[in-house]
Amino acid sequence: MKAVGINGYGTIGKRVADAVSCQDDMQIVGVTKRTPDYEAMMAVNKGYPLYISVPDREKLFDKADITVTGTIEELYDKIDIMVDCTPEGIGARNKKIYQEKGIKGVFQGGEKHDQIGKSFNSFANYSDNWGVDYVRVVSCNTTGLCRTLKPIDDLCGIKNVRAVMVRRGADPSQVKKGPINAIIPNPPTVPSHHGPDVQTVMYDLNIITMALLVPTTLMHQHNLMVELKNPVSVDEVIDHLEATPRVLLVEADSGLGSTAEIMECARDLGRPRSDLFEIAVWKESINVKDGELFYMQAIHQESDVVPENVDCIRSMLELEEDSIKSIEKTNKNMGILE
Ligand code: NAD
Numbered sequence: 001m002k003a004v005g006i007n008g009y010g011t012i013g014k015r016v017a018d019a020v021s022c023q024d025d026m027q028i029v030g031v032t033k034r035t036p037d038y039e040a041m042m043a044v045n046k047g048y049p050l051y052i053s054v055p056d057r058e059k060l061f062d063k064a065d066i067t068v069t070g071t072i073e074e075l076y077d078k079i080d081i082m083v084d085c086t087p088e089g090i091g092a093r094n095k096k097i098y099q100e101k102g103i104k105g106v107f108q109g110g111e112k113h114d115q116i117g118k119s120f121n122s123f124a125n126y127s128d129n130w131g132v133d134y135v136r137v138v139s140c141n142t143t144g145l146c147r148t149l150k151p152i153d154d155l156c157g158i159k160n161v162r163a164v165m166v167r168r169g170a171d172p173s174q175v176k177k178g179p180i181n182a183i184i185p186n187p188p189t190v191p192s193h194h195g196p197d198v199q200t201v202m203y204d205l206n207i208i209t210m211a212l213l214v215p216t217t218l219m220h221q222h223n224l225m226v227e228l229k230n231p232v233s234v235d236e237v238i239d240h241l242e243a244t245p246r247v248l249l250v251e252a253d254s255g256l257g258s259t260a261e262i263m264e265c266a267r268d269l270g271r272p273r274s275d276l277f278e279i280a281v282w283k284e285s286i287n288v289k290d291g292e293l294f295y296m297q298a299i300h301q302e303s304d305v306v307p308e309n310v311d312c313i314r315s316m317l318e319l320e321e322d323s324i325k326s327i328e329k330t331n332k333n334m335g336i337l338e
Helices: 011-021 038-046 055-063 072-076 090-101 140-156 194-198 234-242 259-269 306-316 323-334
Strands: 002-007 026-033 050-052 081-084 104-107 134-137 158-168 207-214 220-228 247-250 279-282 287-289 292-299
Touching: 002 011, 002 072, 011 026, 011 038, 011 081, 011 306, 011 323, 026 038, 026 072, 026 306, 038 050, 050 055, 050 072, 072 090, 081 090, 081 306, 090 104, 090 134, 104 306, 134 306, 140 158, 140 194, 140 207, 140 220, 140 234, 140 247, 140 279, 140 292, 158 194, 194 207, 234 247, 234 287, 306 323
Parallel strands: 002 026, 002 081, 026 050, 081 104, 104 134, 158 207, 247 279
Antiparallel strands: 158 220, 220 292, 279 292, 287 292
16 A cells, blocks of 8 residues: 655545545555644544644644644655645645655646646546656646547547636635626636646647636536547547546436536535536537537536546556556546446
């Protein structure tokens, strides 16, 4: 069992901790918290050894009566790899520390590709990160784009992609973020950074993206227009996506015509935190016209990158050479639909 630490037990960190815990080739030996809040208490209740990420804040944990196992300095000595889930920009700074300590590091999409050196998506470039020391799992939006574009590229080749992404304004718990009543071109310039981000894992893909922020917290929504190299029918695309792991075809006709209804269905699935790790593609939206494929999809931003983090650890620690076997193992252990 490889020893994994989580630095930053927030939205992504707590989910990755649970996903690692249900695998049989890796285990969580500690998670870190900077603030003694309810998430810190819940980490202790779940049995995760809790370490303080900023050691001079120990008194705050004492005052909150939260039992800690030690400081992050002690955690470094116990792990093979740290999954850094700290807020955007902090991970790149932490990379230097991990290098000094001689431990590997997985980073999240808030970090810049150039600062980490390599980026990861389970389907696009698993083997390129074999044994690598520092790797970034691409963002929730980029993961969503890769999950469907990679199988389509495999099926019929892609000449170029145009995508318009409607992004959630904030995660459900982010009370200080917005917008509350506006649609914000974000960025107002074209292209957005998402296309180049996809190219950090699907290196030769021609892709241009535009993005908006809207007042919702549930999911992102993407609209894709894909010029194809080879002819393909709608049915072939549907069959191929249906057979693709971590992609779920949903039908507006069966009551799943919005992100709200898709997340209600995710609640009904009874998974932890009602997460939907799969990318939901609206079946009715899939159309092919004059060599161009059109489709719409929804992304649960808080959870789609979580299984990718597990596969990334497996590739970096050389635990499983075959990406498909890793994906299957992660899915089975996390209860992800086949
Ligand atoms: P978050 O704010 O929910 O969690 C971050 C955690 O790190 C918190 O527990 C916070 O207390 C802790 N922290 C803050 N400063 C720290 C420090 N100096 N050292 C150690 N820990 C510290 O953030 P998040 O949404 O989980 O985002 C983490 C990373 O994942 C970011 O790079 C983000 O861009 C990326 N990401 C977020 C989402 C999403 O929708 N939330 C999706 C995909 C990727």
